[in-house]
Amino acid sequence: MPEEILDSSENEIVRQRKDKLSRLKAEENFNPYLIETFDRKNIISEIRSEFENLQPEQESEKIIQTAGRIMTLRRQGKATFADLADESGKIQLYFQLNSVGEENYNFLKKWVDTGDWIGITGRPCRTRRGELTIFVTEYKLLSKAIRPLPEKWHGLTDTETRYRQRYIDLIANPEVREIFRQRSLIISSFRKTLEAHGTLEVETPILSVIAGGANARPFKTFHNALNLDMFMRIAVELYLKRLVVGMMGRVYEIGRNFRNEGIDTMHNPEFTMMEVYWPYANYEDMMKLAEELIRNAAKAINKNIIERDGVEIDLNKPFEKISMLEAVKKYADVDFKNINSDEEARNIAINKGLGKDLKGNETKFTVLNLLFENFCEEKLIQPTFLTGHPVEISPLSKRDPENPEYTHRFELFMFGKEVANAFSELNDPIDQRERFEDQLRKKEAGDEEAHAFDEDFINAIEMGLPPTGGMGIGMDRIVMFLTGAKSIRDVILFPTMKPKA
Secondary structure, three states, rough: OOOHHOOHHHHHHHHHHHHHHHHHHHHHOOOOOHOOOOOOOHHHHHHHHHHOOOHHHHHHHOOOOEEEEEEEEEEOOEOOOOEEOOOEEEEEEEEHHHHHHHHHHHHHHHOOOOOOOEEEEEEEEEEEOOOOOOOOEEEEEEOOOOOOOEEEOOOOOHHHHHHHHHHHHHHHHHHHHHHHHHHHHHHHHHHHHHHHOOOOOOOOOOOOOOOOOOOOOEEEEEOOOOOOOEEOOOHHHHHHHHHHHHHOOOOEEEEEEEEOOOOEEEEEOOEEEEEEEEOOHHHHHHHHHHHHHHHHHHHHHOOOOEOOEEEEEOOOOOOEEEHHHHHHHHOOOOHHHHHOHHHHHHHHHHHHOOOHHOOOOOOHHHHHHHHHHHHHHHOOOOOOEEEOOOOOHHHOOOOOOOOEEEEOEEEEEEEEEEEEEEEEEOOOOOHHHHHHHHHHHHHHOOOOOOOOOHHHHOOOOOHHOOOOOEEEHHHHHHHHHOOOOOHHHHHHOOOOOOOOO
8 A cells, every 4th residue: 555545544553664674673683574484284173173172271281283374462460361363263262471481472572463473382261251262382473564464444345445455454354355255165166066066167268369159249458479469368158169179078167258348247357167068968057057167166155045135045946037038028018929010119219218329220129138138137126038039139159949039048147137048059060150241341330339249260160070068157146146146346356446546
């Protein structure tokens, strides 16, 4: 934190601590930053678990050795109490002059501050008041903190501070650390489930000359050595399907995508996606896999019922299904089966108050999607597979042979938000070329989110893409919903932020 943005009291504390550090080096010939290791044999959560049955005024004979950050210090003459915290929890320490020796005790009193890192050796005990405590027999100062710990009543609930300086947020709020531990467990669960199905984890390029696989605006950069414009990937779909063509079998990737779009509670320009592709499968197989992945992830963090805004979801129940036509009829009161022209559809949109969203060249299928987004999406609270997407908005999905204007695709919604998108993948290279050409016309007409034309991908599926089911799941949103976080920035360690002026 630059000193110019600290308040005067914090500036003074920093100056005092820097002065103390200089005196520590000079008077004691001790530089805490030269310490390289400490043999931490026990973490605090393990200590609390092992010795939870100690009775008041009972002391264990077992010697433990742990380390962490001093969160509080309470000095009382010849005794000092402290709270020691590590990544797993917090425990009280008890330093006594006779136990650690006069020289070491005086060092503690003079040189150790809150925020410092120490290693300790001692015996677990329980105080008369019932507090599990470590009676310290030896300690070692491992590192000094120059800046003061944040105070609960000063800035820790400030959203800007929490996101900009996540390290402060993590120090002060154990519940934030727990969210990110749960995030790790959720992602690990996804990997275990996919690997149990014989799915190979792979890595594909982040930089590419074409941003394909989704309808989104990419970030653009320049490669100096190649003298070439390049793009940050918006999806990994086209690369993974190339691998299926190349006979790699079932493949998946969990990684970062980048979309040059807005920031809000559900969107961050840099986000984590899981995409999976199974040869010889279809979108219905992906439905089963989606339910399995999400249920297993919930079990990994010991949750099967999740809640948001007072609404509960029981993940043990089968997920619901509804087609886009059914949803628009149910929630927007429009039966699109009876609409025969683009003009008629646009007039309905105008009558529904969506005239400002129209450019005048929309087809009835884009209007159908517009009505869904405005009147239906927020109603899909319970986990719901939305099916029956028009071909026009699904350039990479197989057509429904019984209704060729629509596709074999689903989007999974929870709490009114999309969390997954899946297809029976289009493997007809002639149809794929025609759809890319249609997207190219839209891009040339000014649609910055239209899908790019990828000639090499056409070449790949001309080699023969087997029947394939594919799915993408937004990991950040899944983590949000399973952990109860309210914003995507609460589940991304370092969310994108506008720099302070």
